[in-house]
Amino acid sequence: MKLQYGTVPVVLPGEALTKARSLDELRVLAFLSANRDLLGGCPANAEEIASASGIAKETVLSALNYFEGAGILTPGGGASAKKEKKPVPRADDEGTVLRGSEIAQTVADEPRLKELIDVLQARIGKRFFNDSEYSKLAELVYDWKLENDYLILLTDHLIRQGRGSIGYVYRVAVGYAQNGIDTYDALNHKLLTDEKTAPIRGKLRKLFGWGERSLTAAENGFMKLWLEDWELSYELMEYAYELTVDGTGGKFQIRYMARILAAWHEKGITDPEAAKADHENGKPVKTEKAKASTFGSFDTDDFISAALERSYAEMKSGDTK
Numbered sequence: 001m002k003l004q005y006g007t008v009p010v011v012l013p014g015e016a017l018t019k020a021r022s023l024d025e026l027r028v029l030a031f032l033s034a035n036r037d038l039l040g041g042c043p044a045n046a047e048e049i050a051s052a053s054g055i056a057k058e059t060v061l062s063a064l065n066y067f068e069g070a071g072i073l074t075p076g077g078g079a080s081a082k083k084e085k086k087p088v089p090r091a092d093d094e095g096t097v098l099r100g101s102e103i104a105q106t107v108a109d110e111p112r113l114k115e116l117i118d119v120l121q122a123r124i125g126k127r128f129f130n131d132s133e134y135s136k137l138a139e140l141v142y143d144w145k146l147e148n149d150y151l152i153l154l155t156d157h158l159i160r161q162g163r164g165s166i167g168y169v170y171r172v173a174v175g176y177a178q179n180g181i182d183t184y185d186a187l188n189h190k191l192l193t194d195e196k197t198a199p200i201r202g203k204l205r206k207l208f209g210w211g212e213r214s215l216t217a218a219e220n221g222f223m224k225l226w227l228e229d230w231e232l233s234y235e236l237m238e239y240a241y242e243l244t245v246d247g248t249g250g251k252f253q254i255r256y257m258a259r260i261l262a263a264w265h266e267k268g269i270t271d272p273e274a275a276k277a278d279h280e281n282g283k284p285v286k287t288e289k290a291k292a293s294t295f296g297s298f299d300t301d302d303f304i305s306a307a308l309e310r311s312y313a314e315m316k317s318g319d320t321k
């Protein structure tokens with residue numbers, strides 16, 4: 001970050017702007033950047049800095065202690081941006097955290113990271129990323145070992161959804177990687193599946209009366225189970241919904257519908273005609289408590305629970321609608 005202090009141009013670490021708690025603290029840091037001969041005595045020479053800058057001693061001392069704690073100043077050594085470059089942390093470290101000039105040096109030394117940053121800045125429409133964004137991308141590349149093509153594909157997808165910030169890309173990418181979606185092919189398959197099922201999800205939301213509200217974990221789990229794992233048609237689910245409302249006194253109960261669909265799934269029924277024939281040959285469920293009926297048994301409930309557990313484990317990605 002470049003500033004003018006009097007007639008002297010100064011450069012501050014990019015994180016100073018976001019971490020400074022007041023304009024006075026930035027004035028202290030700018031003064032020190034323009035008067036580097038005073039840096040070596042910090043924070044013991046707070047009174048000298050106050051006298052030379054015209055800033056209250058208490059403010060100077062508070063700012064020096066704060067910036068030292070934030071890692072922007074080092075005791076007796078000046079601004080952290082002047083520190084010798086450290087190697088980029090890898091997956092076996094505690095995480096990739098880059099500050100100040102480490103970012104510029106790392107990007108210069110790592111062609112792959114530089115290429116990724118150049119592409120994503122253009123895609124997102126930002127001239128420069130901030131320190132936090134650089135660090136998140138470095139973590140995705142080095143700690144999570146995600147390829148550039150993967151991150152570009154994901155970013156393009158999220159931009160189309162209006163969610164193209166690096167913070168959101170990071171959140172989704174980590175969630176996917178934690179669930180084994182950590183290659184370009186796996187991500188492409190996931191996104192194609194989401195695109196394919198999106199129209200049906202919208203119709204089900206309307207059918208169930210969910211509107212645009214956020215879904216619960218159970219609701220998301222059932223949607224994934226039915227649309228992605230079992231690949232059920234909308235027509236089959238619509239018929240199951242009708243039977244659910246009939247069997248529960250006009251109220252939609254998703255677990256009741258889940259038992260209907262699970263029973264059909266166990267029998268290999270995939271189309272509404274076969275489901276209607278099966279229903280006509282059996283006895284419809286009349287109450288929610290009738291779990292040992294045509295559409296639900298304790299075994300079926302266990303089957304649903306196990307299937308949902310698998311869905312929950314695969315859904316912790318932050319990209320579920």
